[in-house]
Amino acid sequence: MKKKKKTYDGTSVNCWLVRRPIQRWFPLFILPTFLCFLIGFVWPFLQGLYLSFCSFNTPTDAKWVNFDNYIKAFKDASFVHAFKNTAAFAVVSIVVINVIAFFIAYALTQKMRGANLFRTVFFMPNLIGGVVLGYIWSIIFDAILKGYSTYLTANATYGFWGLVILVAWQQIGYMMIIYIAGLQAVPGEIIESARIDGASGWQTLIHITIPNIMPSITICTFLTLTNSFKMFDQNLALTGGAPSVMMEGAKVNMTELLALNIYSTYNISRNYHGVAQAKAVIFFLLVAVLAIAQLTATRSKEVQQ
Amino acid sequence: MKHRKSEYTTFSRILTVVFILLCLVWIMPIVEVFINSLKSNAAINLNAFSLPDAESFVGLDNFKKGVTFGNYPFFKSAAYSVIITVLSVTLILLFTSMSAWYIARVNSKFSKFFYYLCLFSMIVPFQMVMFTLTFTADRLKLNTPWTIPIVYLGFGAGLAIFMFVGFIKGLPLEIEEAAAIDGCGPVRTFFLVVLPMLKPTLISVGILETMWVWNDYLLPYLVMDVNEYKTIPIHIQYLKGSYGSVDLGASMAVILLSIIPIIIVYIFCQKYIIKGVAASAVKG
Amino acid sequence: MQRRGHLANIPLYYEYKDAGITVGAQPAEITGTYLDNFRNIWDLYITDTAANPTSLSSSTGDESEAEFGQGKAVFYQNGDWEFANLTGADKGFNLSPDDLAMIPIYCGVAGEEKAGLNCGTENCWAINAKASEENIKASEENIKASEDFLYWLVTSDEGTTMLAEQFSGIPFKGAKDSTNVFGADAAEYASAGNYTMFWAFNDTPNVDSWRATVVTALTAYSADPTDANWDQVKTAFVDGWAYEYGVVNG
Numbered sequence: 059m060k061k062k063k064k065t066y067d068g069t070s071v072n073c074w075l076v077r078r079p080i081q082r083w084f085p086l087f088i089l090p091t092f093l094c095f096l097i098g099f100v101w102p103f104l105q106g107l108y109l110s111f112c113s114f115n116t117p118t119d120a121k122w123v124n125f126d127n128y129i130k131a132f133k134d135a136s137f138v139h140a141f142k143n144t145a146a147f148a149v150v151s152i153v154v155i156n157v158i159a160f161f162i163a164y165a166l167t168q169k170m171r172g173a174n175l176f177r178t179v180f181f182m183p184n185l186i187g188g189v190v191l192g193y194i195w196s197i198i199f200d201a202i203l204k205g206y207s208t209y210l211t212a213n214a215t216y217g218f219w220g221l222v223i224l225v226a227w228q229q230i231g232y233m234m235i236i237y238i239a240g241l242q243a244v245p246g247e248i249i250e251s252a253r254i255d256g257a258s259g260w261q262t263l264i265h266i267t268i269p270n271i272m273p274s275i276t277i278c279t280f281l282t283l284t285n286s287f288k289m290f291d292q293n294l295a296l297t298g299g300a301p302s303v304m305m306e307g308a309k310v311n312m313t314e315l316l317a318l319n320i321y322s323t324y325n326i327s328r329n330y331h332g333v334a335q336a337k338a339v340i341f342f343l344l345v346a347v348l349a350i351a352q353l354t355a356t357r358s359k360e361v362q363q
Numbered sequence: 364m365k366h367r368k369s370e371y372t373t374f375s376r377i378l379t380v381v382f383i384l385l386c387l388v389w390i391m392p393i394v395e396v397f398i399n400s401l402k403s404n405a406a407i408n409l410n411a412f413s414l415p416d417a418e419s420f421v422g423l424d425n426f427k428k429g430v431t432f433g434n435y436p437f438f439k440s441a442a443y444s445v446i447i448t449v450l451s452v453t454l455i456l457l458f459t460s461m462s463a464w465y466i467a468r469v470n471s472k473f474s475k476f477f478y479y480l481c482l483f484s485m486i487v488p489f490q491m492v493m494f495t496l497t498f499t500a501d502r503l504k505l506n507t508p509w510t511i512p513i514v515y516l517g518f519g520a521g522l523a524i525f526m527f528v529g530f531i532k533g534l535p536l537e538i539e540e541a542a543a544i545d546g547c548g549p550v551r552t553f554f555l556v557v558l559p560m561l562k563p564t565l566i567s568v569g570i571l572e573t574m575w576v577w578n579d580y581l582l583p584y585l586v587m588d589v590n591e592y593k594t595i596p597i598h599i600q601y602l603k604g605s606y607g608s609v610d611l612g613a614s615m616a617v618i619l620l621s622i623i624p625i626i627i628v629y630i631f632c633q634k635y636i637i638k639g640v641a642a643s644a645v646k647g
Numbered sequence: 648m649q650r651r652g653h654l655a656n657i658p659l660y661y662e663y664k665d666a667g668i669t670v671g672a673q674p675a676e677i678t679g680t681y682l683d684n685f686r687n688i689w690d691l692y693i694t695d696t697a698a699n700p701t702s703l704s705s706s707t708g709d710e711s712e713a714e715f716g717q718g719k720a721v722f723y724q725n726g727d728w729e730f731a732n733l734t735g736a737d738k739g740f741n742l743s744p745d746d747l748a749m750i751p752i753y754c755g756v757a758g759e760e761k762a763g764l765n766c767g768t769e770n771c772w773a774i775n776a777k778a779s780e781e782n783i784k785a786s787e788e789n790i791k792a793s794e795d796f797l798y799w800l801v802t803s804d805e806g807t808t809m810l811a812e813q814f815s816g817i818p819f820k821g822a823k824d825s826t827n828v829f830g831a832d833a834a835e836y837a838s839a840g841n842y843t844m845f846w847a848f849n850d851t852p853n854v855d856s857w858r859a860t861v862v863t864a865l866t867a868y869s870a871d872p873t874d875a876n877w878d879q880v881k882t883a884f885v886d887g888w889a890y891e892y893g894v895v896n897g
Contacts, residue, residue, distance in 0.1 A: 076539055080549045081469050087549075091462040091520055092477060098517015099484050102492035102499055109495065116777065117498050165382070170375045172382065178633050179386040182393075185625050185636075187578025189596040190618055193603050194392050197399075197611070201411030212866055227392070232640060239641040277644050288488045291580050295600060301863035302856070303879075304886050309860055320490045321581075326853065329897040335494055342491040349486045408709060 192295020240274030767846020
């Protein structure tokens with residue numbers, strides 16, 4: 059008699075025993091969540107999509123304008139500038155955060171006293187909110203730059219690197235935790251056999267350890283990428299986008315990243331509500347494409363355990 | 364990881380020293396906030412990095428000024444932050460775990476549909492929905508600290524359901540079958556059998572959601588009447604952007620007050636928090 | 648050092664005066680005719696300062712107040728609300744009112760001898776035209792109540808006394824004499840027939856945004872006072888205005 063392999067999905071399970079009764083309780087288990095999900099996500103998303111093609115102050119006076127908003131968005135010098143800023147910021151952050159987090163994690167997983175304490179300290183900044191962090195660091199940077207007769211929002215370069223430092227300080231601890239978990243999951247035997255084979259510490263690192271923690275690298279790169287592109291609170295609190303200059307006939311806030319640009323576009327004037335919403339749609343597509351592309355790229359590099 | 368004393372080489376001792384220094388540098392910003400909260404404004408302006416001396420030390424003055432600064436008592440903001448966070452996280456944990464169990468056990472078209480919507484929602488940035496959300500929340504009166512948790516449930520459901528489903532799929536079905544045979548309806552099965560098994564994920568998701576809601580600036584700012592209801596992030600941003608000169612000392616004091624509870628909770632729960640973060644990443 | 652750009656009211660005011668624009672009309676563009684005069688006064692600010700010229704851009708209002716209060720500077724730009732700070736013991740300046748005066752800001756414009764002080768505020772009332780009937784009505788009632796209060800404040804005995812003694816206000820007909828010498832100076836200029844420089848910023852489209860761009864350019868100029876950098880100020884001033892006007896008015 060062939061024994062059917064028990065798989066744990068709902069259909070092959072004893073339907074009448076577990077699944078049907080649960081289904082009858084749909085109003086309790088699903089409905090509240092689904093309703094809130096509709097209210098808090100689905101409807102605003104769909105309405106946002108619709109309004110991106112309209113000129114509107116509030117949804118009640120929306121007028122369809124085809125692709126006007128999108129054209130304006132792409133032609134907006136501040137939007138293009140914010141995009142370049144964000145891309146540059148993402149690249150720099152990904153490298154800085156991941157490299158430093160990895161090496162700290164690598165060090166902490168060696169035989170070392172106090173590793174737990176250090177781990178606790180490095181992770182702590184992650185718990186503090188973006189707005190508070192931005193404020194704290196703006197004061198620190200202003201104080202440091204005062205010694206050089208300048209201040210944080212005097213120059214876009216200061217703002218850019220200030221944000222990099224702030225975000226690195228906040229996120230290194232988080233990525234470090236993930237790398238530690240990944241490193242601890244590498245079987246000790248592999249490392250040992252590499253040592254026995256005469257590989258140097260450095261060679262072991264590059265050829266054995268790193269390939270074996272590809273899942274962690276995938277996750278961390280994914281997180282730093284999406285975090286960088288979605289960055290808002292810290293951007294707002296650190297520089298607010300200042301300084302602002304006239305560029306190509308438009309006003310550009312030099313240290314604005316994409317999310318902040320969308321927000322300030324909306325608040326410039328009610329004529330720009332539609333443009334801001336169009337920018338938000340473009341932004342969403344950009345983040346989605348990046349996330350999917352990056353996940354596929356690094357997933358394929360993962361070593362099968 | 365405890366090692367025998369002989370395994371601590373000179374190299375590892377050097378590492379330890381290096382890391383002690385690194386940690387000290389790492390916490391400098393927090394220490395700076397603390398130091399400056401005890402100095403007078405003039406002293407902070409002059410040199411934000413100096414230690415308070417007899418002339419610049421102002422004791423608890425900054426704190427007294429800080430909590431009443433700007434016509435809105437800080438403790439009111441803190442209270443609203445607590446209310447919103449507790450309500451939101453409770454709502455999220457309760458309802459999304461229930462929904463995730465349904466989705467994991469009932470393999471209907473609707474389940475799949477809802478699940479994929481959740482996955483989709485995880486890559487949508489907040490900016491995409493934030494303007495329209497304000498209109499919706501206003502219409503439905505979801506703009507007070509008591510009703511905004513519904514919005515948080517809506518926007519936070521995606522990630523939570525995703526994580527819970529992942530975990531539940533790994534739970535052995537026999538236990539639930541046994542419960543059903545014993546005559547337990549789904550509600551009792553869920554609350555008495557499944558939920559206890561979900562504890563680790565409840566903690567991980569709970570920590571992530573708490574960190575998100577507690578530190579969230581935009582959603583409460585856009586949706587609630589800021590004159591009536593402020594949360595801590597809103598309060599801090601207001602301190603920064605006030606017209607005229609900002610009272611630096613008072614601001615430092617308020618920032619310290621908003622960080623201290625976080626640090627205290629962290630010191631007591633760090634094991635859970637760090638484990639939760641690692642676990643959530645693995646699921647991702 | 649100006650981070651808010653209020654000094655820019657001067658070139659704006661003179662343009663308005665020439666064009667006969669009064670408060671409430673928003674010109675679509677400005678020409679920057681008086682920017683050279685603006686440069687005159689700005690150069691004065693950055694060359695003959697009590698502070699180290701190179702650290703100007705990072706100094707604060709508190710510091711310039713301190714320099715004035717401690718006798719290191721002869722002029723500093725501020726408003727009549729500073730009277731209490733300067734003469735009081737709180738900040739330790741203890742200056743005597745007899746040693747203090749408020750003068751107009753001169754920048755080389757013809758007819759300046761009749762200049763008075765800058766005077767105004769950016770506060771205003773607004774009702775959302777799209778609000779519901781009942782909300783509009785309620786707002787209108789609130790505004791009427793506020794207007795009644797203001798009227799009482801400047802006509803009643805109690806109100807005018809409070810204004811003179813506790814708040815240093817803007818001079819007006821029927822104002823009581825105040826111990827605030829700045830307020831007294833303002834009243835003197837007004838009664839001598841000098842023109843008050845009203846707050847042209849009230850009609851600036853997206854005023855904070857426009858000023859932010861001007862201030863960025865001014866900061867760059869202060870660090871390196873070249874013609875090229877002043878051209879940037881002109882661009883921010885003129886082009887920035889046209890841009891903001893376009894943004895606000897569609």
